[in-house]
Amino acid sequence: MTRILLANIDKPEQASIVKYRERGGYKALEKALAMDQAAVIEEVKASGLRGRGGAGFPTGMKWSFVPRNTGKPTYLLCNADESEPGTFKDRILMERDPHMMIEGMAIASYALNCHLAYIYIRGEYEFVANMVQKALDEAYEAKMLGPSVMGKDFALDIFVHLGQGAYICGEETSLIESLEGDRGYPRIKPPFPATHGFLASPTVVNNVETLCALPWIIQNGAAAYAAIGTEKSKGTKLFSVSGHVSKPGVYEVDLGYPLVDFINNEAGGVPNGRKLKAVIPGGSSVPVMTAAECPGVLLDYESLLKAGSMLGSGGMIVLDETTSMPETLSVIADFYAHESCGQCTPCREGTGWAAKILKNIVAGKGKRSDVDLLLKIADMMEGKTICPLADADVMPIRSFVTKFRSEFEALCGDN
Amino acid sequence: MIEFSEEGKRRYQTILSHYPDKRAALLPVLTLAQREFGWISQEVAEYIGKLMSYPPSDVLSVATFYTMLHKKPAGKHHIDICKNVSCWLMGVYPCIDEIKRQLGVEKREVTADGKFSWDVTECLGSCGTAPAMQVGDRYYENLTPARVAEIIEKLRND
Ligand SMILES: Cc1cc2nc3c(=O)[nH]c(=O)nc-3n(C[C@H](O)[C@H](O)[C@H](O)COP(=O)(O)O)c2cc1C
Ligand code: SF4
Ligand code: FES
Numbered sequence: 001m002t003r004i005l006l007a008n009i010d011k012p013e014q015a016s017i018v019k020y021r022e023r024g025g026y027k028a029l030e031k032a033l034a035m036d037q038a039a040v041i042e043e044v045k046a047s048g049l050r051g052r053g054g055a056g057f058p059t060g061m062k063w064s065f066v067p068r069n070t071g072k073p074t075y076l077l078c079n080a081d082e083s084e085p086g087t088f089k090d091r092i093l094m095e096r097d098p099h100m101m102i103e104g105m106a107i108a109s110y111a112l113n114c115h116l117a118y119i120y121i122r123g124e125y126e127f128v129a130n131m132v133q134k135a136l137d138e139a140y141e142a143k144m145l146g147p148s149v150m151g152k153d154f155a156l157d158i159f160v161h162l163g164q165g166a167y168i169c170g171e172e173t174s175l176i177e178s179l180e181g182d183r184g185y186p187r188i189k190p191p192f193p194a195t196h197g198f199l200a201s202p203t204v205v206n207n208v209e210t211l212c213a214l215p216w217i218i219q220n221g222a223a224a225y226a227a228i229g230t231e232k233s234k235g236t237k238l239f240s241v242s243g244h245v246s247k248p249g250v251y252e253v254d255l256g257y258p259l260v261d262f263i264n265n266e267a268g269g270v271p272n273g274r275k276l277k278a279v280i281p282g283g284s285s286v287p288v289m290t291a292a293e294c295p296g297v298l299l300d301y302e303s304l305l306k307a308g309s310m311l312g313s314g315g316m317i318v319l320d321e322t323t324s325m326p327e328t329l330s331v332i333a334d335f336y337a338h339e340s341c342g343q344c345t346p347c348r349e350g351t352g353w354a355a356k357i358l359k360n361i362v363a364g365k366g367k368r369s370d371v372d373l374l375l376k377i378a379d380m381m382e383g384k385t386i387c388p389l390a391d392a393d394v395m396p397i398r399s400f401v402t403k404f405r406s407e408f409e410a411l412c413g414d415n
Numbered sequence: 416m417i418e419f420s421e422e423g424k425r426r427y428q429t430i431l432s433h434y435p436d437k438r439a440a441l442l443p444v445l446t447l448a449q450r451e452f453g454w455i456s457q458e459v460a461e462y463i464g465k466l467m468s469y470p471p472s473d474v475l476s477v478a479t480f481y482t483m484l485h486k487k488p489a490g491k492h493h494i495d496i497c498k499n500v501s502c503w504l505m506g507v508y509p510c511i512d513e514i515k516r517q518l519g520v521e522k523r524e525v526t527a528d529g530k531f532s533w534d535v536t537e538c539l540g541s542c543g544t545a546p547a548m549q550v551g552d553r554y555y556e557n558l559t560p561a562r563v564a565e566i567i568e569k570l571r572n573d
Binding site: 086087126130159162167183243248328335338 | 480538
């Protein structure tokens with residue numbers, strides 16, 4: 001299997017610019033700077049790279065929506081908010097190979113004609129932010145950043161911006177509000193950030209992992225990247241796997257790799273001789289899959305969608321046969337109730353009620369009619385809100401309740 | 416009247432220089448304020464408001480959106496322990512009980528000596544090394560009740 005993002009992750013001192021350059025680092029930036037800005041965008045388009053932050057939107061296409069010559073600056077925002085439960089992939093990239101992200105940001109900035117970029121890092125990752133800052137300082141020192149990037153007539157500044165604890169700030173318009181110094185309330189779209197983003201200027205928000213793929217794509221060419229993966233899901237993807245597996249961690253696989261093989265080979269299988277019960281393949285907000293649904297499913301956007309779930313952020317949570325599904329859903333529902341920003345009534349009320357009802361059910365105080373009530377609340381929330389956080393609660397609620405209904409009913413007894 | 420330390424004042428100027436718009440500096444400035452004063456009190460909001468020319472209510476309305484900014488005094492060591500799915504699956508609750516036993520206070524309360532406070536939090540991005548907790552700018556992972564006791568003991572003598 002190809003290793004693009006984790007190729008050097010275990011090599012000593014990879015985080016230092018000296019080692020990074022020794023291993024070929026910043027060559028892609030040099031190559032990009034010798035190309036036309038438009039040609040860089042075309043290359044990224046042709047690679048088939050899709051956003052790794054969760055939505056899977058084609059990166060090159062997103063860039064091409066950014067208007068030129070508006071008289072306003074264009075901003076690039078690197079989304080390092082990584083707060084989706086089960087997701088811990090961006091962290092390892094920033095901790096162990098931060099120059100790959102910086103080089104990716106420089107390539108993207110050049111393509112977009114952006115001269116000021118920010119890395120929005122969740123506040124809890126302050127220690128990660130310190131490592132990134134150290135790498136940025138090195139990059140400035142080596143003239144990879146600053147008034148003349150690699151001696152070329154191209155200026156770029158990159159600053160780290162720390163969040164302060166709010167899951168919703170990972171949503172791109174909320175991130176922008178937060179960066180502007182306000183409460184992180186998501187904005188109604190349109191207008192999209194491509195035209196009205198940070199300070200009402202053209203803005204691109206890209207995930208850390210997305211940006212980290214750029215140096216390889218520029219260095220090896222779009223065709224080489226597009227040769228990996230499936231027809232519509234190109235390249236490699238990081239999966240962070242946790243829960244009931246022998247070897248939790250972050251693994252890079254070609255898109256289209258079989259889910260069951262991933263759990264058994266990469267993640268070391270379910271420990272203690274227990275059986276697999278369910279998998280949440282892409283972070284807590286995607287529909288859960290039963291063990292019976294897993295065989296034959298491939299880890300790519302289309303295959304997981306066809307199987308009734310989603311690839312999401314690649315934050316995979318594995319549940320063994322001893323796991324109580326109502327309790328698991330209760331933990332998840334609590335999270336969304338806590339993180340709802342409260343702007344939209346269906347989300348604020350719905351996430352709160354769902355969490356309360358589930359707590360009751362888990363405590364053995366629920367009624368059988370509560371199980372249907374959960375589904376009704378899900379219907380009431382879906383698609384009726386400013387941002388997709390409400391839907392991110394709907395997907396686990398609906399999938400857990402319909403696929404494991406008897407467990408919920410058993411807790412309600414004859415009530 | 417409170418004010419930033421000399422180092423804090425330098426930091427403040429550096430933060431401002433990172434943004435084309437002053438307002439964008441507000442969250443980093445609040446973060447700095449918490450580091451300097453421990454929590455975001457009315458007095459801190461008034462100081463920041465005056466410094467940046469925003470009404471204190473505006474400053475507080477931003478601060479209250481973010482869970483890492485304390486709206487009441489916290490201990491010198493504030494522990495945030497994750498209760499989300501992977502940490503829960505890997506046995507975080509016995510660790511939470513150990514924190515309670517060790518500190519003898521409920522969540523969001525401060526110990527009598529002012530050294531500790533604790534709270535439960537959402538996913539820290541340590542799911543593969545669960546259970547996990549954060550104290551200041553440090554993460555502690557692969558927790559067990561025994562390890563929690565050890566860590567608290569170390570911090571106590573700190
Ligand atoms: C509630 C919510 C939380 C999100 N959290 C993150 C996050 O932590 N990191 C991230 O990169 N994208 C997150 N996203 C997706 C972003 O809105 C955006 O699509 C992404 O950063 C775009 O980058 P990409 O195209 O490179 O994937 C979140 C979306 C929603 C609705
Ligand atoms: S859906 Fe929820 S989180 Fe999103 S804007 Fe509405 S209230 Fe806020
Ligand atoms: S669930 Fe605890 S760190 Fe992710």
